[in-house]
Amino acid sequence: MNSEAERRADPRSFVRRSGRTTSAQKRALKELWPRYGVDETGALPPLKEVFGREARTVLEIGFGNGKTLVRAAAESPQFNFLGVEVHRPGLGRCLLEAERAGLSNLRLMQADAVEVLRSQLPQASVAMVCLYFPDPWPRKRHHKRRLVQPGFIALLERALEPGGMFHVATDWSPYAEHIEGVMDGMTAFERLASPPARCATRFELRGSALGHKIWEAAYRLRPLA
Numbered sequence: 105m106n107s108e109a110e111r112r113a114d115p116r117s118f119v120r121r122s123g124r125t126t127s128a129q130k131r132a133l134k135e136l137w138p139r140y141g142v143d144e145t146g147a148l149p150p151l152k153e154v155f156g157r158e159a160r161t162v163l164e165i166g167f168g169n170g171k172t173l174v175r176a177a178a179e180s181p182q183f184n185f186l187g188v189e190v191h192r193p194g195l196g197r198c199l200l201e202a203e204r205a206g207l208s209n210l211r212l213m214q215a216d217a218v219e220v221l222r223s224q225l226p227q228a229s230v231a232m233v234c235l236y237f238p239d240p241w242p243r244k245r246h247h248k249r250r251l252v253q254p255g256f257i258a259l260l261e262r263a264l265e266p267g268g269m270f271h272v273a274t275d276w277s278p279y280a281e282h283i284e285g286v287m288d289g290m291t292a293f294e295r296l297a298s299p300p301a302r303c304a305t306r307f308e309l310r311g312s313a314l315g316h317k318i319w320e321a322a323y324r325l326r327p328l329a
């Protein structure tokens with residue numbers, strides 16, 4: 105199947121919410137995008153050029169307001185952090201936080217992460233992929249819109265370095281069971297005894313306040329034999 109046909113066959117994992125963009129976010133999108141933004145059009149330049157240095161890269165998919173991403177980037181300056189999100193106000197919020205934290209190891213893309221994984225990121229270029237509280241798509245007829253599917257994990261397998269990690273969390277128990285089922289079928293990955301530390305996200309706090317149990321796991325791409 106060619107990539108155009110694949111694109112059409114894929115149900116999207118998001119709906120483009122309009123949401124209000126505040127004037128501070130609009131300013132950030134205009135003034136800070138040249139510093140932190142990576143335009144999706146055309147081929148992605150090598151990550152060394154994107155970040156202006158050579159360092160291992162962490163990819164966060166669907167970072168929402170970006171608080172967790174900015175905190176991780178501030179706490180781990182030895183890594184490059186690439187955040188991919190479709191929601192424009194979220195990108196604006198994240199830019200404001202990045203500026204406040206004075207980060208130089210963060211870059212953002214406004215894009216569908218599936219397309220970024222499929223056609224923009226080089227093979228074996230990412231040390232860790234973070235997917236925190238992805239949209240659970242609770243209705244059965246929408247399950248096909250969930251990001252975690254065998255095809256998506258195959259894209260992660262391609263993008264991750266050997267030994268690289270997939271860190272995933274959800275507050276929706278049926279989605280957790282679905283993820284475990286998908287990952288059980290992916291023999292290239294092994295589940296780690298415990299996931300790495302991270303700070304709480306906005307959707308996690310919301311889920312916890314509703315009494316949802318937080319499920320979290322880390323899977324390692326087995327190193328080459």
Ligand SMILES: C[S@@+](CC[C@H](N)C(=O)[O-])C[C@H]1O[C@@H](n2cnc3c(N)ncnc32)[C@H](O)[C@@H]1O
Binds near residue numbers: 117118165169215240
């Ligand atoms: C439920 S929110 C969670 C946000 C954040 N991770 C948190 O925990 O607070 C899911 C986010 O994923 C984004 N998203 C969904 N599918 C995406 C995709 N294919 N590419 C990039 N972002 C996506 C949505 O726009 C939304 O902001």
